Amino acid sequence: MDWNRTIRQVHRWLSIIFTATVVANFVAMALGEPPSWVVYSPLLPLFLLLFTGLYLFALPYAAIGRGARRTGGYE
Template structure:
């Protein structure tokens, strides 16, 4: 599996884990007093989603730039 497919697949699994963590966070918050680390735990997959999402967003622009550069040479 090449790097782009690996990043795309990990981005999907990160989104699933983030969704489950947010749901668990809401379930714990409904119980009353909550430790701060439980809320901060959802930030880990969120930051990973940010970086992988930005990479996936830029991929088409990089491909277009590389193609234009090859044609212009």
């Protein structure tokens, strides 16, 4: 199993879920006072996006640290 590909796919799906919960939050606020579970529902996908995003951000730096050769850069 390719972990990098899996994490990237999870990050994409989390972004879709996060966007849907934010839209639902705005719709609920337009209809009146939303319940607290609606207000706080974007937080779980947001924190998971933080961790997967930090992992994806660190991947190129970890590859350079392992001695992988840069392709297409300013060498």
